[in-house]
Amino acid sequence: xxxxxxxxxxxxxxxxxxxxxxxxxxxxxxxxxxxxxxxxxxxxxxxxxxxxxxxxxxxxxxxxxxxxxxxxxxxxxxxxxxxxxxxxxxxxxxxxxxxxxxxxxxxxxx
Amino acid sequence: xxxxxxxxxxxxxxxxxxxxxxxxxxxxxxxxxxxxxxxxxxxxxxxxxxxxxxxxxxxxxxxxxxxxxxxxxxxxxxxxxxxxxxxxxxxxxxxxxxxxxxxxxxxxxxxxxx
Numbered sequence: 001x002x003x004x005x006x007x008x009x010x011x012x013x014x015x016x017x018x019x020x021x022x023x024x025x026x027x028x029x030x031x032x033x034x035x036x037x038x039x040x041x042x043x044x045x046x047x048x049x050x051x052x053x054x055x056x057x058x059x060x061x062x063x064x065x066x067x068x069x070x071x072x073x074x075x076x077x078x079x080x081x082x083x084x085x086x087x088x089x090x091x092x093x094x095x096x097x098x099x100x101x102x103x104x105x106x107x108x109x110x
Numbered sequence: 111x112x113x114x115x116x117x118x119x120x121x122x123x124x125x126x127x128x129x130x131x132x133x134x135x136x137x138x139x140x141x142x143x144x145x146x147x148x149x150x151x152x153x154x155x156x157x158x159x160x161x162x163x164x165x166x167x168x169x170x171x172x173x174x175x176x177x178x179x180x181x182x183x184x185x186x187x188x189x190x191x192x193x194x195x196x197x198x199x200x201x202x203x204x205x206x207x208x209x210x211x212x213x214x215x216x217x218x219x220x221x222x223x224x
Contacts (some may be wrong), residue, residue, distance in 0.1 A: 030209045042114075042200055042215030043153075050210075086151055092209030096141060096158040096165045103151045 004101035006089050011107040018076040020104045022089030025070065031092035032065060034074045037103065038085045045075075046087070076106075085110045113137050114216040115137075116201050122222045123191060130187045131157055131219045141207035142163075142184040144176060145153030145200040147218070153200070160207050191223045 003025045012018045024032065030051050035043040047058045049063045049072070058064045062075040076083055089101040114135045123129055136149065142157040158166040162178040182184045186203060198218045204211040 033212075037151075040218075042202075042217050043213075044215070045212045048212070088153065094212070096143075096160060096207035097155060098156075098209075098213060100145075100153040103153070105151075 002033040003078075004085075004089055004091055004099050006101040006104045008102060009105050009107070012079050013109050014081055016079055016080060018074075018079045018083070018106055019074075019107075020074045020087050020106065022072040022074075022101055023070055024072065024089070024091045024099075026069075026091055026093050026099070027070065029091035032063075032072050033088075033098070034061075035090060035091040035100075036085050037088065043088060045066065063103065074079065079105055079106075079108050081108045081110055114201055114203055114214050115179060116184065116199075116216040117142075118219060119217065120188050120220050120222075122224065124224055125191055125193060127191050128187070128189045129191060129221075130185055131199055131201075131221075132183070132185045133202040133216060134183050135201075135214070136182065137203055137205075139205050140181055140213075141146040141200040142181075142205045143213065144184065145202065145215075147198040147200060149197070157184075157186075165182050165207070177221065193223050196221055196223045 006022045033048040034046040036046045037043045060077045064073045086103040088103045141160045143158045147153045157176045175187045201216040202213040204213045
């Protein structure tokens with residue numbers, strides 16, 4: 001079946017790196033996404049990676065994909081208080097369906 | 111110039127009532143979705159529509175009836191509201207429903223059933 005799992009909470013100090021992990025089950029997923037949800041708002045796409053890539057870097061964000069283990073991670077360098085939000089891992093399975101994880105709540109302490 | 115808009119933003123109602131939530135996108139997308147986010151923030155797809163046609167119905171009770179009068183709109187009507195329907199409902203759209211596409215989310219409708 002399709003399932004995406006993430007740890008629910010992560011707390012870091014301002015200036016440190018944050019690493020949010022995710023595992024997924026559908027090996028046919030072609031795209032994997034990270035969405036960010038700020039309080040009281042909808043989800044916004046942060047970054048994505050195509051399944052034939054191992055790594056993608058976008059400014060402070062680094063996405064690592066281990067397709068063999070079906071493991072995805074998001075690293076945020078120099079984490080700021082404005083990065084406090086819920087981060088959702090998602091897999092694009094096609095067929096008009098994206099499966100979302102439960103979200104990781106990132107708390108950044110000043 | 112909001113891309114995906116939903117109304118109302120907040121909805122407080124009594125058990126047993128019928129209510130509707132509206133969604134509109136001005137992105138020219140063919141595919142629209144409804145998601146339910148519960149109090150623990152789990153985000154579950156309810157429906158997806160492509161070109162006004164229902165594509166996915168994820169075992170949602172038939173008290174929930176989506177309607178797509180045109181490609182830019184996907185409304186959600188809920189009959190006989192129950193306490194467990196309290197949640198945040200998000201509308202989203204994407205160009206054509208492909209796995210490689212970004213979904214654009216509305217701001218959410220916070221439904222509280224008393």
